[in-house]
Amino acid sequence: MSDEHGISRRTFMAKGVAAGGAVVLAGAAGSALAACSSSTGSSSTTAATGSAPGVGTGTPVPGGTLAVGLLSEIDGFYPPQNHWDTSGYIYAQCLFDPLMAIAANGTIQPYLAQSCTPNSTSDTWTLVLRPNIKFNDGSDLTATVLANNFAALKASLLTGQALTQVVSCTVTGPLTVLYTLSGPNPGFTAGLATQVGYVFGQAMIDQYNSGNSAPTPVGTGPFIFKEWQPNNHFTATKNPSYWRKGLPYLDQITLRPIADTIQRESTLKTGGVDMIGSTDPNTIKRFQGQSGYQVVDSLTGVIGEPSMAFIMLNTAVAPTNDLRIRQALAMSLSQATVQKIFGGGFTQPINGLFLPDSPYYSATGYPAYNPAAAKKLVASYKAEHGTPTLQLLTITDPRLAQVVQIIQQMWSQVGFDVTISQIEQANLISDFISGKFQAATSYQFGAVNPDINYVWWSTTTAGPVGSIALNFPRNSDPVIEQNMLTGRHTTDSATRIAAYQTVNKQLAKDLPYLWLQQYIFSEVATSRVQNWANPTLPNGMKGYAFDEGIFSPTAIWLSK
Amino acid sequence: MGKYLIRRFLQLVVVSFVISVLVFMLVHLLPGDPTTQILGANDTAANRAILLKQLGLNLPLWHQYTIWLNAAFNGNLGTSYLNHESVTHILATGAPVSLELIILSQILAFAVAIPLALVVSRKPNRALDNISTTTTFGLLALPPFVVAPILVAVFAVGLGWFPATGYVPFNQSPATNIHDMILPAVAITAGSIAVYFRLLRSDLISTLQQDFITMARSKGLSNRRIMWRHAFRPSSFSLLAAAGINIGSLIAGTFVVEALFAMPGIGLALVQAVEQRDYLVVQGISLVVAIAFVVIQFIIDFIFTIVDPRVVRE
Numbered sequence: 001m002s003d004e005h006g007i008s009r010r011t012f013m014a015k016g017v018a019a020g021g022a023v024v025l026a027g028a029a030g031s032a033l034a035a036c037s038s039s040t041g042s043s044s045t046t047a048a049t050g051s052a053p054g055v056g057t058g059t060p061v062p063g064g065t066l067a068v069g070l071l072s073e074i075d076g077f078y079p080p081q082n083h084w085d086t087s088g089y090i091y092a093q094c095l096f097d098p099l100m101a102i103a104a105n106g107t108i109q110p111y112l113a114q115s116c117t118p119n120s121t122s123d124t125w126t127l128v129l130r131p132n133i134k135f136n137d138g139s140d141l142t143a144t145v146l147a148n149n150f151a152a153l154k155a156s157l158l159t160g161q162a163l164t165q166v167v168s169c170t171v172t173g174p175l176t177v178l179y180t181l182s183g184p185n186p187g188f189t190a191g192l193a194t195q196v197g198y199v200f201g202q203a204m205i206d207q208y209n210s211g212n213s214a215p216t217p218v219g220t221g222p223f224i225f226k227e228w229q230p231n232n233h234f235t236a237t238k239n240p241s242y243w244r245k246g247l248p249y250l251d252q253i254t255l256r257p258i259a260d261t262i263q264r265e266s267t268l269k270t271g272g273v274d275m276i277g278s279t280d281p282n283t284i285k286r287f288q289g290q291s292g293y294q295v296v297d298s299l300t301g302v303i304g305e306p307s308m309a310f311i312m313l314n315t316a317v318a319p320t321n322d323l324r325i326r327q328a329l330a331m332s333l334s335q336a337t338v339q340k341i342f343g344g345g346f347t348q349p350i351n352g353l354f355l356p357d358s359p360y361y362s363a364t365g366y367p368a369y370n371p372a373a374a375k376k377l378v379a380s381y382k383a384e385h386g387t388p389t390l391q392l393l394t395i396t397d398p399r400l401a402q403v404v405q406i407i408q409q410m411w412s413q414v415g416f417d418v419t420i421s422q423i424e425q426a427n428l429i430s431d432f433i434s435g436k437f438q439a440a441t442s443y444q445f446g447a448v449n450p451d452i453n454y455v456w457w458s459t460t461t462a463g464p465v466g467s468i469a470l471n472f473p474r475n476s477d478p479v480i481e482q483n484m485l486t487g488r489h490t491t492d493s494a495t496r497i498a499a500y501q502t503v504n505k506q507l508a509k510d511l512p513y514l515w516l517q518q519y520i521f522s523e524v525a526t527s528r529v530q531n532w533a534n535p536t537l538p539n540g541m542k543g544y545a546f547d548e549g550i551f552s553p554t555a556i557w558l559s560k
Numbered sequence: 561m562g563k564y565l566i567r568r569f570l571q572l573v574v575v576s577f578v579i580s581v582l583v584f585m586l587v588h589l590l591p592g593d594p595t596t597q598i599l600g601a602n603d604t605a606a607n608r609a610i611l612l613k614q615l616g617l618n619l620p621l622w623h624q625y626t627i628w629l630n631a632a633f634n635g636n637l638g639t640s641y642l643n644h645e646s647v648t649h650i651l652a653t654g655a656p657v658s659l660e661l662i663i664l665s666q667i668l669a670f671a672v673a674i675p676l677a678l679v680v681s682r683k684p685n686r687a688l689d690n691i692s693t694t695t696t697f698g699l700l701a702l703p704p705f706v707v708a709p710i711l712v713a714v715f716a717v718g719l720g721w722f723p724a725t726g727y728v729p730f731n732q733s734p735a736t737n738i739h740d741m742i743l744p745a746v747a748i749t750a751g752s753i754a755v756y757f758r759l760l761r762s763d764l765i766s767t768l769q770q771d772f773i774t775m776a777r778s779k780g781l782s783n784r785r786i787m788w789r790h791a792f793r794p795s796s797f798s799l800l801a802a803a804g805i806n807i808g809s810l811i812a813g814t815f816v817v818e819a820l821f822a823m824p825g826i827g828l829a830l831v832q833a834v835e836q837r838d839y840l841v842v843q844g845i846s847l848v849v850a851i852a853f854v855v856i857q858f859i860i861d862f863i864f865t866i867v868d869p870r871v872v873r874e
Contacts, residue, residue, distance in 0.1 A: 069725075073832070074643075075642040075643040076642075076643045076644065081644075082643070083642075157598075157599060157602060157607045157610060157611055158598070158599065158602055159602075160602070161602045161604075161607075213639065213644030214643065214644040214645065229653065229824055230643065230645065230650075230824065230829075231822070231823075231824040231828050231829065231832070232727055232822070232823075232824035256725070256726075256822065257822065258725050258822040259819055259822070260819065260820055260822075262709060262712075263709075263712065263724055263725050263820055263821065263822065264725075266712050266713070266716055266717050266724035266725070267723070267724040267725045267726070267822075269717050269724070270716050270717055270720060270723055270724045272723050272724055272725055272726055424835065425835060429596055430596055433596065433603060467605070468603060468604065468605050468608065470603070470604075
């Protein structure tokens with residue numbers, strides 16, 4: 001029913017943000033990403049105003065209720081315990097504020113924090129909060145609350161790993177805390193723009209500690225929690241005392257999870273909601289150029305690396321443990337054909353993790369489509385081991401079913417004996433973790449900072465088949481390990497770029513992933529919804545407009 | 561009658577116990593466990609061991625079962641591992657949605673099937689009968705996940721008569737509630753209409769050939785009186801039995817329809833819980849639904865004894 005597949009934001013992508021937070025906290029400086037971004041991704045506009053899609057023009061109009069159709073439901077609002085995926089972050093943007101935020105130029109800028117500065121070795125960081133900010137229950141935002149936030153996040157099984165490098169968070173003043181790290185980390189602030197950086201009220205901590213596993217949300221955000229009926233709707237009303245003067249413009253926001261893409265689109269068309277998110281490229285096709293709708297997508301304007309759709313190959317089991325087989329599979333897979341079906345004709349050929357407008361982009365040596373060469377490699381393998389048989393796993397999704405059938409055909413033509421198996425997503429993830437697969441469809445990796453993916457590629461997380469391992473393909477490559485650590489620790493932009501380019505090349509050489517295409521997020525709104533992809537940060541800089549399907553509701557208004 | 565009902569009640573108790581064991585065991589037979597969903601990228605061996613202990617999933621299955629059953633007897637079906645909502649609360653908020661959907665769909669099914677069967681059975685194999693039979697045969701082949709998008713495309717997006725998705729509780733706005741419910745109810749009822757119509761038509765045609773109908777006609781009774789007072793009741797046994805059996809497929813239908821129409825019923829909650837290996841939610845909802853199904857069958861058996869007292873004697 002859901003149009004999310006592979007490792008969905010609901011399951012691993014989102015948690016990758018949390019776990020990746022560990023990596024982000026230990027990661028590279030956000031400033032190095034400055035050159036990664038371009039303007040907001042936008043494919044079309046037919047807005048009445050004639051403006052760029054998602055960018056408001058004229059004088060903001062206060063008032064009104066915005067209804068948004070989301071891809072999925074959240075499982076709760078308590079950052080230490082709940083999983084925030086694309087939809088989860090949209091909920092969070094309504095109720096909470098992050099300490100730091102990503103600017104449109106890729107740098108990490110203060111949000112609730114007034115400043116966050118390192119010592120000379122970047123292993124202690126002093127964070128000063130903005131003064132006179134209150135939570136929506138009337139309590140003050142103080143350094144003590146922030147330190148208590150840290151304690152709750154650090155103690156959590158979910159978010160604790162994201163903070164492994166942070167040894168302590170000590171209150172040094174009414175609005176000042178000192179983060180002490182176990183080692184240098186020039187990119188520490190990037191982690192504070194993720195789930196572990198969203199600040200929640202002391203009342204939530206107290207409720208949780210007294211046995212309420214689902215505490216009522218208390219934040220400093222632009223809206224105040226009103227009601228939540230899971231799987232039906234969430235409503236929040238304007239925070240009249242919001243610390244960012246004049247914001248928000250909306251009186252109320254309602255979020256409605258509608259799992260089915262077509263139904264979500266129909267609900268938009270019938271006026272049930274004003275905006276919808278989608279991961280189906282056909283949504284762009286269906287609304288592009290249609291009168292009265294605006295479309296913003298992630299085809300351009302990606303900061304860092306986009307989410308990628310790929311075939312994952314297990315390098316620890318036969319026959320995919322043989323590099324010749326992985327090369328043959330790559331060479332016999334026509335990316336262009338797959339993109340026609342799966343990408344709706346929007347996506348470009350890819351050779352790795354990064355898009356051409358990224359500074360990390362380079363030639364990678366990823367095998368080109370060459371079925372004749374693939375046949376030779378298969379013949380070479382066959383002479384030693386017999387016909388290579390392969391099970392291709394995927395989940396029950398009609399679009400993916402088409403894709404895997406085409407791939408099965410391509411691989412069969414060069415000598416593979418391929419069977420397709422469609423299984424439930426939870427089972428697929430279980431198989432990934434335990435290494436019980438040969439080849440499988442998936443999507444993953446979207447990250448502002450490539451370092452966030454350390455956990456998926458590290459030699460330290462590549463266990464044997466049967467054991468729990470987060471390096472799902474079990475690709476234990478010391479060159480990748482070394483360069484990921486270099487990218488994490490260096491303060492030199494050129495060194496970092498070189499390190500991630502090397503990682504990209506190594507992945508093209510090892511072939512644990514056969515790249516299919518960029519995974520596309522899009523947001524469609526009626527023309528009366530203004531300024532939903534044009535956030536401004538408290539310091540006046542432009543914010544990251546459309547971070548993998550996430551938008552900020554703070555500065556949205558509805559035209560008359 | 562009393563002995564019959566006691567025997568049926570005892571059967572109900574035994575069946576409920578068997579259901580509770582099966583539900584518990586089947587859920588635990590599913591590959592994977594909730595730690596994958598809860599921990600995500602933090603799914604390390606150490607974290608998993610801690611969480612399994614916290615959730616009590618490290619205990620032997622029989623021990624987990626007795627704990628769960630004991631709590632269930634005390635009205636505590638546990639809480640979701642993921643959003644920490646109590647299962648009884650999920651049932652309390654979701655069951656009215658699903659129940660309303662099922663009831664409304666059955667009202668619609670009977671409202672269409674019974675009058676239509678009464679009309680066409682008087683003159684079988686005529687044009688109206690042939691059209692009705694063919695149409696309902698087609699409806700029988702259309703599952704809710706096919707009917708729903710068609711209804712939305714025509715009546716929501718095309719004509720704008722109904723919303724594409726959404727649900728407003730009856731106590732908030734009865735009119736909006738019914739309005740929102742119509743498309744989902746029609747989507748789920750298409751198959752029921754076909755089954756009820758065809759069964760009743762067939763039984764009515766057979767009944768209308770009986771001697772007592774000829775006698776009624778010879779007395780000069782009106783056709784309406786003959787159909788409703790004399791032919792309908794003896795022809796409705798199959799209909800009643802089918803309605804009882806159909807409850808199971810209707811419940812399954814709500815799983816699909818609730819997801820498609822974004823309705824917060826127990827069907828949607830159950831589907832999500834299965835996907836997320838949220839054991840207690842799956843167990844709680846499955847148990848309550850299964851027992852409800854058995855109880856409904858018991859009630860239908862009871863109604864049979866009133867409609868046809870021969871059932872007790874047999």
